[in-house]
Amino acid sequence: xxxxxxxxxxxxxxxxxxxxxxxxxxxxxxxxxxxxxxxxxxxxxxxxxxxxxxxxxxxxxxxxxxxxxxxxxxxxxxxxxxxxxxxxxxxxxxxxxxxxxxxxxxxxxxxxxxxxxxxxxxxxxxxxxxxxxxxxxxxxxxxxxxxxxxxxxxxxxxxxxxxxxxxxxxxxxxxxxxxxxxxxxxxxxxxxxxxxxxxxxxxxxxxxxxxxxxxxxxxxxxxxxxxxxxxxxxxxxxxxxxxxxxxxxxxxxxxxxxxxxxxxxxxxxxxxxxxxxxxxxxxxxxxxxxxxxxxxxxxxxxxxxxx
Amino acid sequence: xxxxxxxxxxxxxxxxxxxxxxxxxxxxxxxxxxxxxxxxxxxxxxxxxxxxxxxxxxxxxxxxxxxxxxxxxxxxxxxxxxxxxxxxxxxxxxxxxxxxxxxxxxxxxxxxxxxxxxxxxxxxxxxxxxxxxxxxxxxxxxxxxxxxxxxxxxxxxxxxxxxxxxxxxxxxxxxxxxxxxxxxxxxxxxxxxxxxxxxxxxxxxxxxxxxxxxxxxxxxxxxxxxxxxxxxxxxxxxxxx
Numbered sequence: 001x002x003x004x005x006x007x008x009x010x011x012x013x014x015x016x017x018x019x020x021x022x023x024x025x026x027x028x029x030x031x032x033x034x035x036x037x038x039x040x041x042x043x044x045x046x047x048x049x050x051x052x053x054x055x056x057x058x059x060x061x062x063x064x065x066x067x068x069x070x071x072x073x074x075x076x077x078x079x080x081x082x083x084x085x086x087x088x089x090x091x092x093x094x095x096x097x098x099x100x101x102x103x104x105x106x107x108x109x110x111x112x113x114x115x116x117x118x119x120x121x122x123x124x125x126x127x128x129x130x131x132x133x134x135x136x137x138x139x140x141x142x143x144x145x146x147x148x149x150x151x152x153x154x155x156x157x158x159x160x161x162x163x164x165x166x167x168x169x170x171x172x173x174x175x176x177x178x179x180x181x182x183x184x185x186x187x188x189x190x191x192x193x194x195x196x197x198x199x200x201x202x203x204x205x206x207x208x209x210x211x212x213x214x215x216x217x218x219x220x221x222x223x224x225x226x227x228x229x230x231x232x233x234x235x236x237x238x239x240x241x242x243x244x245x246x247x248x249x250x251x252x253x254x255x256x257x258x259x260x261x262x263x264x265x266x267x268x269x270x271x272x273x274x275x276x277x278x279x280x281x282x283x284x285x286x287x288x289x290x291x292x293x294x295x296x297x298x299x300x301x302x303x304x305x306x307x
Numbered sequence: 308x309x310x311x312x313x314x315x316x317x318x319x320x321x322x323x324x325x326x327x328x329x330x331x332x333x334x335x336x337x338x339x340x341x342x343x344x345x346x347x348x349x350x351x352x353x354x355x356x357x358x359x360x361x362x363x364x365x366x367x368x369x370x371x372x373x374x375x376x377x378x379x380x381x382x383x384x385x386x387x388x389x390x391x392x393x394x395x396x397x398x399x400x401x402x403x404x405x406x407x408x409x410x411x412x413x414x415x416x417x418x419x420x421x422x423x424x425x426x427x428x429x430x431x432x433x434x435x436x437x438x439x440x441x442x443x444x445x446x447x448x449x450x451x452x453x454x455x456x457x458x459x460x461x462x463x464x465x466x467x468x469x470x471x472x473x474x475x476x477x478x479x480x481x482x483x484x485x486x487x488x489x490x491x492x493x494x495x496x497x498x499x500x501x502x503x504x505x506x507x508x509x510x511x512x513x514x515x516x517x518x519x520x521x522x523x524x525x526x527x528x529x530x531x532x533x534x535x536x537x538x539x540x541x542x543x544x545x546x547x548x
Binding site for chain 2: 046049050051052053070071074075077079081083085086087088089090094098099101102103104146
């Protein structure tokens with residue numbers, strides 16, 4: 001099921017939490033909403049899940065619109081809200097059964113679905129406990145289980161891994177990746193590595209607008225521009241620096257302070273200086289001890305875009 | 308309707324799991340039992356085989372108990388954020404409000420059913436006016452439904468259960484008492500309007516066994532108004548921050 005968001009705007013008073021946002025998500029894509037706190041990620045999700053009406057604009061799931069077909073859309077979406085609110089006084093199994101019933105799962109399929117979710121989310125050992133007896137990680141699993149109980153075509157997860165320990169984070173990510181094979185998934189996060197690890201596509205949102213859209217690869221390339229190398233060469237540092245600077249593809253050389261023989265070499269746009277640096281060393285019989293390409297990290301892209 | 312029932316079932320089981328239901332039923336039975344049978348102008352003192360004394364007590368005890376059951380219904384969900392979870396399930400706002408309303412109503416109904424032994428006992432003591440008894444129970448149910456709907460509205464205003472309780476009581480006291488008092492101090496049209504708004508006048512006429520369409524209409528208007536107001540408060544998120 002594909003999602004089309006058209007000119008979505010949501011105002012809180014004078015502030016625009018979401019400002020004229022449009023994008024499209026194809027069936028089976030795993031998309032990450034990335035943005036600083038208060039960027040409008042959650043608001044966008046709340047609108048897609050029919051919790052709130054937008055001030056302006058439309059969201060369509062295939063042919064269904066959030067303005068007309070709320071009932072169908074709600075049934076097609078599984079939603080894990082931020083902070084994972086749950087009915088704490090209910091036992092897990094009861095709660096999952098309630099979620100299934102209310103999402104319109106046929107009566108005869110409910111025990112099977114509940115059992116499947118308990119198994120899939122690793123709740124088997126805890127299944128007879130009340131939700132308020134569970135640790136945060138297990139509550140998060142219950143949250144995921146209730147979101148998936150009716151086998152929705154779209155999963156919307158608002159910060160699914162907050163508050164989990166590193167092992168649980170890895171497990172949840174694995175689960176999301178697995179789900180992404182058959183379902184459309186939107187998740188939000190402000191943890192970059194998480195989005196990079198789980199998502200096919202990243203939307204960076206800042207101040208209610210989409211500032212970047214693409215795979216982590218394309219985003220990095222966009223921000224990268226010129227190649228940057230770190231090299232370590234054994235030889236007379238001054239001579240080496242001058243020689244490198246003379247190379248046709250090199251724009252700038254910075255010798256690193258305190259570390260003799262280390263240089264940062266910036267190439268001219270659309271050129272690579274790796275081979276020339278190597279040849280230079282061979283010609284002068286210098287030892288090339290190290291050469292590393294500095295990759296722009298997603299952190300830098302994010303930082304640049306959301307300043 | 309099926310969705311309403313699913314919500315009702317959950318709320319009811321939460322009443323019984325959290326002991327609210329037992330506490331409420333025991334207190335209600337204890338209070339109304341004490342005053343009907345043991346102290347004050349009880350059945351034996353009045354020497355009449357009539358349930359009027361019980362209805363008079365229930366009229367006041369329900370007034371206090373109902374806000375205590377309704378106060379958490381929406382306020383707690385607002386506070387815990389579970390309202391977001393509930394609304395994004397395949398239900399409408401009106402199904403949510405009706406489901407909660409029905410759960411509270413059934414709890415009150417259970418409490419009232421528990422007082423049926425009073426009727427059986429009194430009917431053994433003398434000639435009881437069955438019409439008045441049926442009218443009285445009917446009146447109590449209408450009264451309860453009205454206060455439940457006012458209570459739900461109060462609960463939808465806030466995240467704080469105490470505030471919800473107090474707001475429900477303060478709205479309730481107007482219908483319970485104040486409109487009656489104000490009505491009697493005015494004459495003419497003003498007086499008639501306030502008298503019509505008074506819950507006690509309508510309740511008394513029904514509990515005498517006279518079911519007048521005006522009385523029923525009065526209670527139903529309050530119920531519907533309360534439900535609509537709760538729905539409006541619930542869907543406020545759509546146009547406000």
